[in-house]
Amino acid sequence: MELAFYLSGLVAIVATLGVIVGTNAVHSLLNLIVSLIAVAIVFFALGAPFAGALEVIVYAGAIMVLFVFVVMILNLGQGADEQERLWLRARTWLLPAALSLILLGTLLVTLAAGDGGQMIGGRTLTAKAVGTTLFGPWLLVVELAAMLLLAGLVTASHVGRLPRDRRDDRKGGD
């Protein structure tokens, strides 16, 4: 299982690099899908098959399909590839790469320091603490936010529908 873990981790890293340096949008998306499936296998290897399956179903199976769908409708073509290639020049990626390196350095130093590293707030918030706070004292606010999202969905569907006269046109074709 350790072999599966390291191999799929390697695949995930290589595929994600492919997403960043790729110039063809659809190929980049394919790389991202491969990367997500590799992460799912990492979950399997770690003994969390449920999370792995959900990763494939939700991310690879639903969200990425929408991405691919939109990119295909845009029908990018050769021009977009050229533009991407221009954006990958050294002076474009040097600054973001340097910033990312600083973050990587910070991460490594923190990992090396171990648990002993003193947090600024004095204690670490766990996922459970976040959950109990959200669904305990702040339950009403969470529900209100959910209603806001629902209202947004209804608005989007209202804005996106066909005007009344065009709808009648379509009915006429029945």
Place this chain on the structure above:
Amino acid sequence: MSWLTPQVIDILYAMFQAIVILLGAVLLGAVMTVVERRLLGLWQDRYGPNRVGPFGSLQLIADMIKIFFKEDWIPPFADRKLFMLAPMIAMASLLLSFMIIPITPGWGIADLNIGLLFFFAMAGINVYAVLFGGWASGNKYALLGAMRASAQTLSYEVFMGLALMGVVGLAGSFNMREIVQAQEGLWFIVPQFFGFCTFLIAGIAVTHRHPFDQPEAEQELADGYHIEFSSMKFGMFFIGEYVGMVLVSALIVTLFFGGWQGPWLPPFVWFALKTGFFLMLFVLLRASLPRPRYDRVMSFGWRVCLPLTLINLLVTGVVILLDTPG
């Protein structure tokens, strides 16, 4: 023979099972292409292919020879990598799903705890075959077919999952073997009748079989996403569709009709008979129903099937809660 320990024998036996089930699934898919045409002929008052061999039984071999020897052509305007990848995904993702189906108490490849979720994951991956195939062809009919297919599959996968959650709730497990064992006294078709109806519809839509084959509608799209594919690449899409049909039939049998269970006959015969019945049903649907308009298919999915599955899930939940002691 010191290396032939019980452990090694177990592994070899599991590999043997896996290979037999793999070959069985592919062969059954291939045979269905001919059986379907004969049955369509029967139901439409004509003969169907009956020239090659006795009663047309060698038609399959003739078709295979024809498909193998056709020119394997990749259009110059196609995206080569994705063009080659698409048929592989089409066939592999569906074949992998056979892994979770328990055929008899002793036969079956993987006894996964997340069994049913594995099928959903593979069905999700299968969408890419059509999407990439349509896009990589560089052909507008293929692209239109791919658009239709992906929108249709996404919509129907939503309630395909929800339709099966009633079964999962009643069995208390995602494990296919446990689902079959939970149907000991009563097949799930009775308490989950609406779940069965919606899953059947979703299963037909996800494998884009008639009457949900708008992605490939000949008269509008000239065959949709696989229009540019020839030879074995087309063959893989073609067999993939029938493998999907076999898969959905086997899943319906496992989830709603008690899998291998039944009186008198051995378990394998029961499983084969039930699966065969649903394969015939798929063909009968194609023989008898006209193809609805594409927007009708979409609104039927969202306005009828989705609310139905939600109500079914709600009622199932209430019943399970009332049944639970304490």
